[in-house]
Amino acid sequence: MTLKLAKPARAPLLLAAACLLTASAARADDQSPAADAQASANANASADANANNANASADSKWKIALGPGVVVSPKYPGSRQLSVFPFPALDISYDDRFFSQGPDVLGVNVLRGPAYHLGAALSWDFESRKESDDPRLHGLGDVHSGPKLKLFADYTVWAFTGSVALYQEIAGHHKGTTVSTDVVASAPVGGWLFSVGPGLTWANGTYTRTFFGVSSQQSSASGLPVYNTSAGVRDIHMNAVVSYDISRHWVGSVSATFGRLEHNAANSPITQRRFELNTLASVNYRF
Numbered sequence: 001m002t003l004k005l006a007k008p009a010r011a012p013l014l015l016a017a018a019c020l021l022t023a024s025a026a027r028a029d030d031q032s033p034a035a036d037a038q039a040s041a042n043a044n045a046s047a048d049a050n051a052n053n054a055n056a057s058a059d060s061k062w063k064i065a066l067g068p069g070v071v072v073s074p075k076y077p078g079s080r081q082l083s084v085f086p087f088p089a090l091d092i093s094y095d096d097r098f099f100s101q102g103p104d105v106l107g108v109n110v111l112r113g114p115a116y117h118l119g120a121a122l123s124w125d126f127e128s129r130k131e132s133d134d135p136r137l138h139g140l141g142d143v144h145s146g147p148k149l150k151l152f153a154d155y156t157v158w159a160f161t162g163s164v165a166l167y168q169e170i171a172g173h174h175k176g177t178t179v180s181t182d183v184v185a186s187a188p189v190g191g192w193l194f195s196v197g198p199g200l201t202w203a204n205g206t207y208t209r210t211f212f213g214v215s216s217q218q219s220s221a222s223g224l225p226v227y228n229t230s231a232g233v234r235d236i237h238m239n240a241v242v243s244y245d246i247s248r249h250w251v252g253s254v255s256a257t258f259g260r261l262e263h264n265a266a267n268s269p270i271t272q273r274r275f276e277l278n279t280l281a282s283v284n285y286r287f
Contacts, residue, residue, distance in 0.1 A: 139221025176206030
């Protein structure tokens with residue numbers, strides 16, 4: 001597994017992962033632990049929960065935490081190489097209504113309560129692929145990052161948060177639609193917060209054709225065999241988040257999503273490695 005330092009231009013806001021966080025979302029209110037599986041997602045959950053704990057007695061409806069972060073993710077979906085991205089780790093919300101967290105540039109909780117959220121966000125999709133990323137990709141064409149629309153819902157019962165998030169690419173890069181579902185259990189221990197749980201990602205045919213399919217024209221240009229794809233489960237994954245209250249204002253967190261490509265994604269001639277790792281580490285200052 002090769003680790004390469006990516007240029008900041010590849011991730012003007014990042015995760016995503018997408019990647020991270022490739023991924024999923026769950027969010028907490030002032031009484032509930034959070035879990036964000038996108039993602040990028042999981043680090044935002046711990047930062048949100050810790051920010052809520054630190055500011056529970058504050059009069060202001062604003063909750064603001066920011067600091068530096070580092071993301072490690074596959075260079076492109078199915079790649080055996082990893083890239084490192086600098087990441088401004090933002091966690092900003094107002095009255096548990098409006099927020100800017102991780103790859104979610106601007107979001108709103110349309111409906112919210114002590115145990116649930118239902119809303120939408122404009123997110124940045126960092127999944128991309130360039131022919132220059134690997135000699136094997138020559139002739140496949142580039143896939144660019146861009147904005148996507150996110151619709152999400154989450155519900156918390158005791159220490160368990162279930163979430164579902166739909167992502168629709170809106171920049172015209174033929175990246176289609178993905179849906180992530182996750183269940184996360186959270187447990188505070190002293191100044192620590194631990195969250196862990198499974199999830200899966202479904203992708204439509206447009207997404208799988210763009211990232212894992214090989215058309216006859218691409219086959220002629222690249223030498224890879226023709227590979228047709230369809231909608232289905234993209235991956236199954238496990239989310240893990242650990243955060244620690246360093247002081248009243250400072251919190252450190254590490255989140256990781258361990259994924260395994262399935263079906264069309266796993267069997268594609270483009271895929272070099274079925275295992276995916278998306279990690280975000282950050283140190284935030286809470287105002």
